[in-house]
Amino acid sequence: MQERNIGRTAFIALWCCVVLAKVVVAARLPLFVDEAFYWQEGRHLAWAYSDLPGLTAWTIRLGGELFGDSVLAARSLFVIVSAALPWLVVRIARRELEPARAWVAGCGALALPLFASIGVMALPDVLMALATLLCLDALTRMLRQISYGAAVQLAVGLAIGALSHYRFIAAIGAGMVALLLIARGRELLRDPRVIIAIAFGAAAWMPLLAWNIENAEAGLRFQLVDRHPWALHRDGITFLPIQAAFVTPLLLAALLVGAWRFRRHPNDALRLLALSGGIVVAGFFALGFFADTERVSFHWPLPGYVALLPLLPLVLATWPRWLRVLTWVIALAGMLSMLGYYAAVSSPELRERTAATKWYPQNFSGWDELAEAVRRRKAQMPEGTQVIADNFKVGAELGFALGDPAIPVLPHALNRAHGRAPQLALWGLEVGEDASAARPALLVVSPGDVKLSELLDHYQALCRRFGALPAPEVVDADGGSRRFLLFALEPREGAAPAPCVPPAIAWLNAPQAGERLPAVFEASGWAIKDVAGVKSVALTLDGRVVAQAEYGLHDDWPQRFYGGRSQDPSLPRVAFRARVDASGVAPGRYWLGVEVTGGDGSVERFAAWPVELSGEARP
Structure with missing residues (x-):
């Protein structure tokens, strides 16, 4: 006792x-x-x-x-x-x-x-666990004595599982094999009450x-x-x-x-x-x-x-x-x-601490900052402006934050990879190939959801779909590890449309994320911008410009990387190098970023990640 x-x-x-x-x-x-x-x-x-x-x-x-x-x-x-x-x-x-x-x-x-x-x-794992326990409870009772109450419970458990996930088939299969291996279990499978319960559970798969x-x-x-x-x-x-x-x-x-x-x-x-x-x-x-x-x-x-x-x-x-x-x-x-x-993931401070690491919870991050920016930007645009999302993730998260479950979504590879493309098409929320008439609209793009090797193709696809793109507003979260682009697509005037200039793409080769740096250090990387080209590149610490980079250095790698698809007029001279003097900055953790000014006058922040400044001179 x-x-x-x-x-x-x-x-x-x-x-x-x-x-x-x-x-x-x-x-x-x-x-x-x-x-x-x-x-x-x-x-x-x-x-x-x-x-x-x-x-x-x-x-x-x-x-x-x-x-x-x-x-x-x-x-x-x-x-x-x-x-x-x-x-x-x-x-x-x-x-x-x-x-x-x-x-x-x-x-x-x-x-x-x-x-x-x-x-x-x-x-759905919660509901599948409930269904599993209900079925096991009913079956273990019926192995002692069959009752109508246990049969009803079995039917309910099977129905909940069928309405929860495809994977519940594995639990059903395992349970069926287990019953067949037990003499008393084989007797259960011949009882009309059990047969009716199984039939009810099977019927729950019919909608799917x-x-x-x-x-x-x-x-x-x-x-x-x-x-x-x-x-x-x-x-x-x-x-x-x-x-x-x-x-x-x-x-x-x-x-x-x-x-x-x-x-x-x-x-x-x-x-x-x-x-x-x-x-x-x-x-x-x-x-x-x-x-x-x-x-x-x-x-x-x-x-x-x-x-x-x-x-x-x-x-x-x-x-x-x-x-x-x-x-x-x-x-x-x-x-x-x-x-x-x-x-820890619930804490913005701790999420930021994991940025630029493999533990960074990207699917939990940046949604509040994005929703706030979308509300503000949309309020500045004409009445009736429609929000268009880059992929199902952005569309669903913004939909929840804005209370709008009908945000149109581009036909992104993520939609297909996660099995959501057919459902978006059924709802009529997948944007067609020619969306140039979808104006006024606020297009929300998530570059982090596209591999760097495919990002240029993604931007060029946006140009084909929407025509000329304005300079994007950049929304950063967690110091820049989560990044969104907002394109305010205003109604077109009667003049001929301007050529489409995609956003810039930049990469910081050195220093590496998390690296401990002296007060004065060197940074290098590359930046491209189709059509307009890159006018200048600056390095930033926590968003504040701390150095102007020397741009136009030779680097064959970006051209090989994008297979000649880029229309940047400076290729292959798209690399940059900068000497950053942070001797006036207190030691600590900072976000080192790249600010790219395009030939069209656009300014975009890119490639921010954390570094540790020691405050010490280089030995």
């Missing part, structure tokens, strides 16, 4: 802390780009979309209707659902284990970083299938074909270290040991949990050698870990005390690190 009370107290205390942390972080964390697009889908209600079934979008929409238009409102129902999930783990474990051990399983759910952190963002039939299987092709190389590659071997990082090594080992140890257990419920969870984790491990590795996939095995959590107390009970303590310490540290990461 005392052990049970201690476990329950620890679980409730930990649950309160985790839920409170989630609410605080969810209120402050900027909206992730996928969340913003799901919000946009929620403003165009449908049974299914090009990237997902409808439930995620509906849940975000309902949260907004109940609690307002804030970021927390959009995530509110996901936070609430995620808070209920550990209790479902306890419910399943309590039925199969001693009550004291059930609370240990619940603590494991709260300590597992990948599971503890869901709900901070409005993503109907959408694909009507749209040339665009969603299925993206999820199953387009995004995956389906060729053997070595990246799958990184599955284990990645999972060890997001689950923590000892907790991962305990869950995998549970899957192996209980795969043939006489208790059918424990065997079902072990088999279904193990099959999901092993399946995604094998898939990693053939599937997409460019996008985030570390969370895919989560339904498998959810199934294995009730087995955790039984595994830990066989370990020595020191190893159990170490397991909990590392798991709690991992959970705090995961939530701490989101808290």
Whole structure:
């Protein structure tokens, strides 16, 4: 009894802390780009979309209707659902284990970083975890005794999963295989109540299938074909270290040991949990050698870990005390690190500190600064000015900030890479090849979403689509690591259109980002500007000009890099070099940037990144 009370107290205390942390972080964390697009889908209600079934979008929409238009409102129902999930783990474990051990399983759910952190963002993983636990709870009950209530719960769980994501098919497949391997499970599959529940769950896939039939299987092709190389590659071997990082090594080992140890257990419920969870984790491990590795996939095995959590107390009970303590310490540290990461991303100061590093959270950054600049600039333009976004990320984030879910978007490569292009086309929000008549308009371009090697082509495509472009207004965030260009496209007069002059492209070769520099140092790089050419280049510290560069030095690299596509009249003499004297500047961290003045008089800031000034003279 005392052990049970201690476990329950620890679980409730930990649950309160985790839920409170989630609410605080969810209120402050900027909206992730996928969340913003799901919000946009929620403003165009449908049974299914090009990237997902409808439930995620509906849940975000309902949260907004109940609690307002804030970021927390959009995530509110996901936070609430995620808070209920550990209790479902306890419910399943309590039925199969001693009550004291059930609370240990619940603590494991709260300590597992990948599971503890869901709900901070409005993503389908929350709903899939709910569906998984509902199905497992119903099935483990029915392995003891079939009831109409359990069959209804199974049907609801299957429907929620079907309406959440394509990936729930993996959980269904694993559960079906597990039932077939258990004699009592095979009996369940012959029971009319279970058959009806499965049929109900299968019917929940119909909206998604109907959408694909009507749209040339665009969603299925993206999820199953387009995004995956389906060729053997070595990246799958990184599955284990990645999972060890997001689950923590000892907790991962305990869950995998549970899957192996209980795969043939006489208790059918424990065997079902072990088999279904193990099959999901092993399946995604094998898939990693053939599937997409460019996008985030570390969370895919989560339904498998959810199934294995009730087995955790039984595994830990066989370990020595020191190893159990170490397991909990590392798991709690991992959970705090995961939530701490989101808290850090919520801080503009900490986001700026990570700029120009591989850890920079670009998809969370710059949206507030961009929305403020768009509001201000649009207010200065004629009434009826339309905002046009560079890609689905910009369109969705601006749509949320401006309360406009119908911002037109250019046919960007990102739209296709993330499976959003068919949905934008269905909404009529994809801008055609000739958009020269779309004036007045405020065109918002995100250069950071295009590879440097493809940026010139992107700018030239803008010229073909919109005609002459005015000099852009540059919007910087995080010291310049996040950069947007605003083009105010005014109505055309009767005169013949002027030639289109694309924005400049510049690169700082030296010094490198994060480099520690003396008071006087040299900087070099290159800059090009099609048609108009570059008139001068200046170096800036925190936006203040500190040196004029010598421009027009010979450099064949930009010409080779762009394959002769550039129309800069100075090529190949487009390099610059400058001696920067910062002896009057206090030591510390500064943003070193490039300011390019074009032959047309335009001034653009470019290539800002952090450097450390020591204040010392060069030895």
